[in-house]
Amino acid sequence: MFIGEWIDVGPLSAIPMRGARTVPVAGGEEVALFRTGDNQVFALVNRCPHKNGPLSQGIVHGHAVSCPLHNWRISLATGEALGEDKGCTPTIPVKVDGGRVLLCRSSTLKAAA
Amino acid sequence: MDFQGQIAADDGTEDAGGDSRPHLIVVGNGMAGCRAIEELLERDPRRYRVTIFGAEPHVNYNRIMLSPVLAGEKTFEQIVINDRAWYDDNGIDLITDDPVVAIDRVAKTVTARSGKTARYDKLLIATGSDPFIIPVPGKDLPGVISFRDMKDVDHMLAAADKGGEAVVIGGGLLGLEAAHGLSLRGMKVTVIHLMQTLMERQLDEAASWLLKSALEARGQTILTGADTAEIVGETEVEGVRLKDGRLIPASLVVMAVGIRPSVALARDAGLAVGRAIQVDDHMVTSDADVLAVGECVEHDGQVYGLVAPLWDMCRALADGLVGNPSGYRGSVTSTKLKVSGIDVFSAGDFGGSGESEDIVLRDASRGVYKRVVVKDDRIVGAVLYGDTADGNWYFDLMKKGEDISPVRELLIFGQAFAQGGGQADPKAAVAALSDDAEICGCNGVSKGKVVATIEGGACTLDAVRASCKASASCGSCTGLVEQLLALTLGEDYGGERTVKTLCKCTSFGHADVRREIVAQGMKSIPEVMQQMSWSTPDGCSSCRPALNYYLLCAWPGEYVDDQQSRFVNERMHANIQKDGTYSVVPRMWGGITNPRELRAIADVVEKYDAPMVKVTGGQRLDIFGIKKEDLPAVWADLNAAGMVSGHAYGKSLRTVKTCVGSEWCRFGTQDSTGLGVQLERMSWGSWMPHKFKIAVSGCPRNCAEATIKDFGVVCVDSGYELHVGGNGGIKVRATDLLCKVTTEQQALDYCAAFIQLYREEAFYLERTAPWIERVGLAYIQARIVEDEVGREALTSRFLYSQNFSQDDPWAARAAGAEREQHAHLGEFRPIEAIAAE
Ligand code: SRM
Ligand SMILES: Cc1cc2nc3c(=O)[nH]c(=O)nc-3n(C[C@H](O)[C@H](O)[C@H](O)COP(=O)(O)OP(=O)(O)OC[C@H]3O[C@@H](n4cnc5c(N)ncnc54)[C@H](O)[C@@H]3O)c2cc1C
Ligand code: SF4
Ligand code: FES
Numbered sequence: 001m002f003i004g005e006w007i008d009v010g011p012l013s014a015i016p017m018r019g020a021r022t023v024p025v026a027g028g029e030e031v032a033l034f035r036t037g038d039n040q041v042f043a044l045v046n047r048c049p050h051k052n053g054p055l056s057q058g059i060v061h062g063h064a065v066s067c068p069l070h071n072w073r074i075s076l077a078t079g080e081a082l083g084e085d086k087g088c089t090p091t092i093p094v095k096v097d098g099g100r101v102l103l104c105r106s107s108t109l110k111a112a113a
Numbered sequence: 114m115d116f117q118g119q120i121a122a123d124d125g126t127e128d129a130g131g132d133s134r135p136h137l138i139v140v141g142n143g144m145a146g147c148r149a150i151e152e153l154l155e156r157d158p159r160r161y162r163v164t165i166f167g168a169e170p171h172v173n174y175n176r177i178m179l180s181p182v183l184a185g186e187k188t189f190e191q192i193v194i195n196d197r198a199w200y201d202d203n204g205i206d207l208i209t210d211d212p213v214v215a216i217d218r219v220a221k222t223v224t225a226r227s228g229k230t231a232r233y234d235k236l237l238i239a240t241g242s243d244p245f246i247i248p249v250p251g252k253d254l255p256g257v258i259s260f261r262d263m264k265d266v267d268h269m270l271a272a273a274d275k276g277g278e279a280v281v282i283g284g285g286l287l288g289l290e291a292a293h294g295l296s297l298r299g300m301k302v303t304v305i306h307l308m309q310t311l312m313e314r315q316l317d318e319a320a321s322w323l324l325k326s327a328l329e330a331r332g333q334t335i336l337t338g339a340d341t342a343e344i345v346g347e348t349e350v351e352g353v354r355l356k357d358g359r360l361i362p363a364s365l366v367v368m369a370v371g372i373r374p375s376v377a378l379a380r381d382a383g384l385a386v387g388r389a390i391q392v393d394d395h396m397v398t399s400d401a402d403v404l405a406v407g408e409c410v411e412h413d414g415q416v417y418g419l420v421a422p423l424w425d426m427c428r429a430l431a432d433g434l435v436g437n438p439s440g441y442r443g444s445v446t447s448t449k450l451k452v453s454g455i456d457v458f459s460a461g462d463f464g465g466s467g468e469s470e471d472i473v474l475r476d477a478s479r480g481v482y483k484r485v486v487v488k489d490d491r492i493v494g495a496v497l498y499g500d501t502a503d504g505n506w507y508f509d510l511m512k513k514g515e516d517i518s519p520v521r522e523l524l525i526f527g528q529a530f531a532q533g534g535g536q537a538d539p540k541a542a543v544a545a546l547s548d549d550a551e552i553c554g555c556n557g558v559s560k561g562k563v564v565a566t567i568e569g570g571a572c573t574l575d576a577v578r579a580s581c582k583a584s585a586s587c588g589s590c591t592g593l594v595e596q597l598l599a600l601t602l603g604e605d606y607g608g609e610r611t612v613k614t615l616c617k618c619t620s621f622g623h624a625d626v627r628r629e630i631v632a633q634g635m636k637s638i639p640e641v642m643q644q645m646s647w648s649t650p651d652g653c654s655s656c657r658p659a660l661n662y663y664l665l666c667a668w669p670g671e672y673v674d675d676q677q678s679r680f681v682n683e684r685m686h687a688n689i690q691k692d693g694t695y696s697v698v699p700r701m702w703g704g705i706t707n708p709r710e711l712r713a714i715a716d717v718v719e720k721y722d723a724p725m726v727k728v729t730g731g732q733r734l735d736i737f738g739i740k741k742e743d744l745p746a747v748w749a750d751l752n753a754a755g756m757v758s759g760h761a762y763g764k765s766l767r768t769v770k771t772c773v774g775s776e777w778c779r780f781g782t783q784d785s786t787g788l789g790v791q792l793e794r795m796s797w798g799s800w801m802p803h804k805f806k807i808a809v810s811g812c813p814r815n816c817a818e819a820t821i822k823d824f825g826v827v828c829v830d831s832g833y834e835l836h837v838g839g840n841g842g843i844k845v846r847a848t849d850l851l852c853k854v855t856t857e858q859q860a861l862d863y864c865a866a867f868i869q870l871y872r873e874e875a876f877y878l879e880r881t882a883p884w885i886e887r888v889g890l891a892y893i894q895a896r897i898v899e900d901e902v903g904r905e906a907l908t909s910r911f912l913y914s915q916n917f918s919q920d921d922p923w924a925a926r927a928a929g930a931e932r933e934q935h936a937h938l939g940e941f942r943p944i945e946a947i948a949a950e
Contacts, residue, residue, distance in 0.1 A: 009939035017309055017318065018651060018677040021938035033938060037651035038317035038496075040462070054693040057681040057741075059654040062471060066654035068681035068689055073654075078468060098388075101938070 006095065006102035009033070012041065013099065020056040020065070022046055025108060031092060032056035033101060034076050036063055041101060042076035043094035045111055049074070049087025134162045135234035137434075138223055140213045140378065142167025144176055145407025145423040146239030147195055152431035154203055160435060161235070163205045166225055168212035169262055172196055176262070177420060180451045183266050183294030216382035218400055235434070238379055238390060238398070238405040242372035242418070247282070251344030257366045260291045272365040273298035280304075280353045280363040282341055284311040286450060288369035289328070293452040295365070296333055303334040303361050305341060305353065307370075315448045315459040317650050319475075319482050320498040322639035327455050327480070336361075372418055374409045389416045394440035395433035396426055406430050412441060419446050447508045449501065458504035461486065461494030461511055469493060474525040475646040476500075478590075482643060483525055484650055490518040503527040543596040552593050558583040563594060567601040574598065591620050591646070616655035618647045623659070623876035630667050638664065638675055652678075659877035662764065665800055666872050669914035676931070682762035685934065686922045687744055690737065695744060697736045698761035699751050700797065703771045703789035703809075704732035713754030717747055731768035731806070733759055741935050748923035757921035760797065764878075767806050769793035770818065774811030774828065783828035785811035788857055792826075792864055798918040799868065799911070802875040802884075807864070820848045823871075823881040824864055829853075833860045837867055837893065838885035846882040849890045852898045866897050866904045869911035 015021045015035040023031045032046035032055050040063070046056050053069030063076045073082040079089040090111040093104035137153075139146045142165050150163055167173075171193075178192035200207045211225045216236065224230045244259030246252050258268050269291070272279070276299055281292040284306030296302040304311075310321035311328075325335050340356040344366055352362040374389035385391045385399035389411035396404045396412075406426050408418060417423070422444035429441035447460035469488040475481065481499035485492055485507055492511040497504050506528040510517060517524055520531040548561035558581050566581040577594055578584050584594045599606045615623050626645065635641050638660050642652060652660070657678035664672045682688050687695035699714070714734055718726045724738040739747055748758075760766060769792050772778065774785030789809040796807070808817040809826040819825030821841035825848050827834040832855040836848035851867070854860055870893065875884040885893060897904050926935070 013308070014933060014938055016677055016933070017313075021933065023938050024940055026940070037319075039313050051691065052693070054689075057685070057689060057693075059657060059680065060677065061651055061653045061657065062649060063469060069691065071654065075468060080468075 005105055006097075007105050007108070008100050009103050010101055011099055012096050012101050015041070015101070018060045020058075020060065022054075022056050023103070028109065029111075030054075030056075031103065031108060031111075033094065033103075034060055034065060036060060036076065040076075041094055041096050043092040043103060043108075044074070044076065044079050045090045045092070047089060048072060049079075049081055049089050050085065055089065132162045134160065136232065137161040137163050137235045137237060138231055138233040139163065139165040139237045139239060140216075140223065141165075141239035141241060141407070141409075142169065142171075142173055142207065142209065143239060143241045143407065144173070144194075144420060145241070145427060146237065147173040148423060149237060149239065149406050149427040149430050150203075150205065151195075152427045153434055156431050156435045156437075158203065163203075164231060165200075165205060165207050166211060166213045166223070167207065167209045169264070170210040171263060172200070172207070172209075174263065177451070179260070179263065179266050180290035180294060182263075183269055183291065184297050184453070185294075186453065189263060213378060216378060216403075218382055218384075218403065221402065234402065236403045237430075238403065238409060239407045240375040240378060240409045242408040243375045244368065245371040245373050246368055247341060247370055249341055249343050251346060251350065252368075254344060254346045254350045255348070256346070256350035256364060257344055257368065260287055260367055260369050261372075269295060269365065269367065270298070273300050275364065276300060277364040278303070278362050279365040279367065280361050281367045281369060282353070283369035283371070284308070284335065284337065285314065285369065285371070286312060286448060288367070289324075290451055291367045291369055292328070292333055293331075295367070296331065300365070301332075301334075303336060303363070304328070305339045305355070305361070306335070306337045307340055309338050311335065311337065312450070312457070312459075315496075316457065316498075317484065317496050319484070319639050319642060319650050320457065320459070320496045322637065323480065323482055323498045323643060324450075324455065324457060326640070372408065374411070374416055376409055379403075379405065379409070387411050388414075394429065394442065395438050396430040396441065397433065404430060404434075413443050415443055417444065417446065419448065421446055445508075445512050447504065449504070456497070456499055456501040458497040458501035459495065460504070460508045461492070471650055472521075472525045473648050473650060475643055475648075477644045477646060485525055487517065487521075487524075490516050490521075492517060500527075543593060544600055552583055552590050552597070560597065563597050564601050567598055572598070572602060572605065615659060616653055618642075618649040618652050618656050619645060621645055626660070627663050627667075627874075627876075630663050636664065636668055636672060638678060654680075662800060662802065662877050666914075670917040676934075683764070685741060685744065686748075686758055686762060686926060687739065688762045692738075694738045694740055696761070697739055697744070697747055697751075698729065698733050698759040699756035700759040700793075701733045701756075702793050703769055703786050705771075705786065705790065706734075709754050710756055713751055713756065717750050720750070721747055729761075729768075731761075732770050733761070733768060735761070742937075745927045745929075745932075745935055749927035752921070752924050752927055757797075758923045763800070764803050765798065765800050765805065766793070766796045767804050770806070770808040770822070772809070772811050772816040774809075778811055780814060781811035781828070782830050783811060783833065783857075785809040785817065785826070785828050788826060788828075788833075788860060789817075791857065791861060792824075795861055795865060795912075795915070796868060798920070799872070799915060800918065801868070801872050802877050803880045805868065805871070805881070821845065822848065824867055826860055826864075831855065833857070835860060835863055835867075838881045838890075840880060840882035842880075844882075846886075849885065851890075851894060862908045863897060863904070865911040866907035867893070869907040869914075870896055872911070872914075873907075 009023050017035055018037050020032050020034045030046040032044050034042045046054050048055055048067040050072050053067040055065050057068040058065040064073045066073050072085050075082055079091040081087045092111050093107050095102050173195045175192045175194050181187040211227045213223045213225050215224045222230050222232045244261045258265050279295045279300040279302050281288045281304045284304050292302045292304045310318050311324050328335055342354045342356045345352050345354055350366050352360050354360050376386050376390055379390045380386045390405040390409050392398055392405050392410045392412055396406050398405050407423050425444050426441050429439050432439040450457040469486050472485045474483045484496045486494040491514050492507055495507040523531040550560045552558055552560050552563050562581055563583050566577055571577045571580045584591045614620055641660055661675050661678040676684055687697055721743050723736045727735050729735045769789045771786045771789030775781035775783055792807050805823045807824045808819040808822040810817040810819045811828050819827050820836055821839040825836040834853050835851045837851045839848035840846045
């Protein structure tokens with residue numbers, strides 16, 4: 001692992017439990033960071049595969065988020081639409097270290113480009 | 114053995130006291146250091162001459178048992194792992210109470226605080242961790258301690274002898290064990306925890322909630338989401354002040370907020386240190402002759418804070434030391450809380466990288482919550498509360514990565530069931546229960562009794578509930594009773610209940626949930642989910658908003674709204690648009706406006722470049738295209754002109770449409786505009802099952818379209834006709850006439866009563882029109898018109914709850930509340946980040 005490959009985007013405590021925060025990417029698409037009820041963190045491009053709804057504004061339940069626009073359920077782990085719906089949102093490697101949330105630089109650039 | 118003499122004479126020769134074996138020095142007489150030596154002795158008792166330096170004045174004891182010592186369940190003697198005789202018998206030189214202060218890797222010596230120096234061939238660093246002390250004012254006051262070693266326990270015992278109040282900062286494993294011990298010792302304990310839920314790293318919200326309730330029931334005060342500002346006191350600690358200003362008095366403060374690997378010694382010696390001392394698979398550091406083990410090491414990027422990984426590390430270390438390297442590959446850990454009578458178990462990271470699925474079992478009467486996370490037919494995590502008997506079984510299946518598909522159906526019932534008859538059929542499991550097995554814990558109904566009831570003619574769940582009470586209280590045995598119905602009636606059983614459930618997470622309908630929230634006095638979402646046996650850990654986007662509303666309605670002023678259980682519009686206090694921007698509709702009381710308001714709206718439109726402003730169908734102005742970041746500023750500008758939120762986004766009062774009425778209109782019979790404003794002032798801000806619209810028309814020409822509103826008033830010469838249950842939306846429904854009243858005050862009181870009845874009895878997302886069709890107009894009239902006492906009670910309950918909801922949510926946000934809802938977490942600027950390095 002190279003130093004600088006993981007970029008600190010803020011403290012975990014600033015993401016509400018069962019909620020999300022956003023991180024704009026210079027020259028790219030916004031990233032949504034989700035924190036679930038069992039305290040896991042996931043990162044997805046902030047865009048629903050259906051009609052581009054901002055997933056960060058949806059209701060987080062289990063390891064899924066329900067899109068705020070038309071209620072598609074998106075898996076936070078894979079970005080895939082669940083149930084009958086078909087579509088996928090890019091996911092981004094994220095990790096928590098010492099209470100800080102770190103995003104993988106190269107993957108973020110690739111996914112959010 | 115006169116070790117000190119030898120050291121004093123040590124001139125660097127390999128031979129100490131005639132012993133020519135290589136010299137292994139261990140720094141740290143703790144759990145890992147001593148276990149490593151035990152492992153080594155087991156493999157080759159003669160290979161090394163061993164010296165151990167310990168900072169503590171004790172022989173090696175079991176640190177994890179300090180909690181039972183504090184709680185009075187064990188004595189220090191009972192937790193000693195290796196007594197003096199062990200060191201002597203194995204020829205180990207133990208130097209206690211003398212920490213090593215320096216390592217010279219060139220000379221290959223260590224120097225202790227006392228000045229003693231010793232030469233090593235191999236050095237093992239096992240210094241463990243130091244408690245993390247949060248840097249707040251007062252942290253050094255006497256009476257502020259950590260919880261790490263026997264000295265700390267002695268401190269706490271001395272403090273507890275004097276009684277009084279204690280504060281434990283940190284609601285993790287360690288903090289809760291300290292709190293438990295101190296409260297058993299008679300202190301009044303408050304736990305302060307920064308996060309919203311206890312043990313958030315090990316437990317999910319559901320289990321945390323159970324834990325919190327159990328600790329509170331034992332008399333502890335648990336403050337979550339509480340941030341320590343300072344520890345106050347003159348010469349010794351007197352209390353803890355939180356950032357929100359609260360002061361909690363205490364004569365003892367225990368800081369248990371976390372640990373930091375103890376690496377100073379290694380860092381000073383120039384060893385590679387990351388988050389901790391970096392080691393390879395054989396526990397060798399960046400210096401081939403220096404090893405490290407325990408909490409002070411970082412292996413493959415991981416640092417551990419539990420003992421199980423140490424055991425694995427010590428095996429690999431000893432294998433390497435005797436020239437038979439095996440290699441350590443990292444550990445999977447599980448956690449148990451050592452508080453007698455409260456069983457908590459957790460293992461794995463319930464995240465996983467792909468699709469995972471939850472299997473949840475809740476048994477409210479026994480206070481049990483079990484959740485097993487399965488991915489690709491393998492267990493990846495488990496949280497157990499109340500019944501942890503199967504924790505090790507799940508953990509074992511998880512570590513081995515076993516395919517659980519053959520026992521999937523019964524997995525959650527535990528090993529005994531799943532491996533019982535080998536039949537993976539829940540019905541068979543129920544059939545196998547004995548006649549006196551308890552089915553319904555709440556009402557003490559046995560299987561025999563339920564079967565007899567069914568055989569006696571109760572052929573449906575409701576009939577069983579009515580006759581023998583089984584499943585009539587918390588309902589967690591509903592599944593079992595249904596299986597007994599199926600078993601007993603065979604083909605004749607009509608199948609599961611026809612009641613529409615609230616959502617897929619529960620077998621209860623809206624009415625059941627609403628009734629039980631009030632009957633059982635349930636006050637939080639996790640509590641409802643536990644008591645009513647939700648089948649998911651934290652619900653879904655259908656049930657969470659419903660439960661949030663039901664609780665809010667049942668406990669005005671008491672229930673704390675859960676923002677994360679609200680749909681986006683209610684969370685953002687604006688309507689989301691298809692492009693992710695928001696629209697803003699300020700309230701215009703009764704549809705009346707003035708130049709000041711119009712000017713403010715015009716200014717906002719210009720200042721924020723709103724692409725459109727439009728007159729709505731509800732007689733107001735709607736500003737479109739505002740970004741979530743700009744919302745607070747927009748609201749601040751509108752507030753400044755006296756405007757508040759119009760709740761155009763809420764399941765709440767929307768608009769009160771009015772016509773001009775007697776003030777201007779030649780046909781007007783009453784002041785319809787004035788009454789509309791009064792109705793709106795009374796009912797704005799109230800949360801309801803669905804949106805609610807009101808209109809007041811000044812005469813039967815009905816220009817305000819009052820007869821397609823949820824509550825409509827049509828003024829006539831002799832008074833006011835009150836109409837209810839209209840809808841102009843998807844399915845148009847004209848109102849029913851509720852009654853006629855003669856005064857404005859009556860119109861207001863009846864309206865309040867009607868809203869409250871709707872709030873208390875309708876299902877979430879049911880508008881008044883379908884609600885009235887469901888319960889019938891006669892019922893509404895009986896409650897509102899005929900029952901005068903009941904109506905007055907409804908009115909006063911509504912007005913009471915309005916005390917808590919008539920704060921403009923925009924004003925709070927404009928002033929900075931929930932700022933994070935409108936701001937980005939951080940920014941991602943890859944180019945600059947690279948440049949900065
Ligand atoms: C803005 C407005 C249209 C307009 O430009 O005039 C409007 C806009 C929306 N209406 Fe409406 N309705 C508006 C007046 C109405 C009216 C007329 C009225 O209130 O007198 C009706 C029929 C009356 C009624 O409700 O009975 C109306 C019946 C609906 C319905 C169907 C409700 C039903 O029970 O059948 C929906 C869908 C729903 O609520 O589930 C809806 C839903 C919506 C939503 C919230 C759709 C959505 O979920 O995003 C639209 C939000 C747009 C936005 O972002 O602001 N809107 N909507 C009107 C806002 C009034 C206000 O000042 O607050
Ligand atoms: C109250 C309590 C309860 C716990 N409960 C559990 C539990 O239930 N389950 C679980 O898995 N884990 C539990 N733990 C954690 C567990 O005790 C540790 O993971 C384990 O003790 C770590 O072993 P170690 O040898 O790395 O560190 P330690 O056991 O701390 O040993 C390190 C030793 O090195 C000494 N030392 C440090 N610096 C020097 C120096 N320069 N010179 C000489 N000596 C030095 C220290 O004084 C200490 O004696 C608990 C911990 C505590 C405090
Ligand atoms: S009628 Fe349909 S399109 Fe128009 S505002 Fe209402 S919901 Fe939107
Ligand atoms: S845009 Fe997400 S569900 Fe339609």
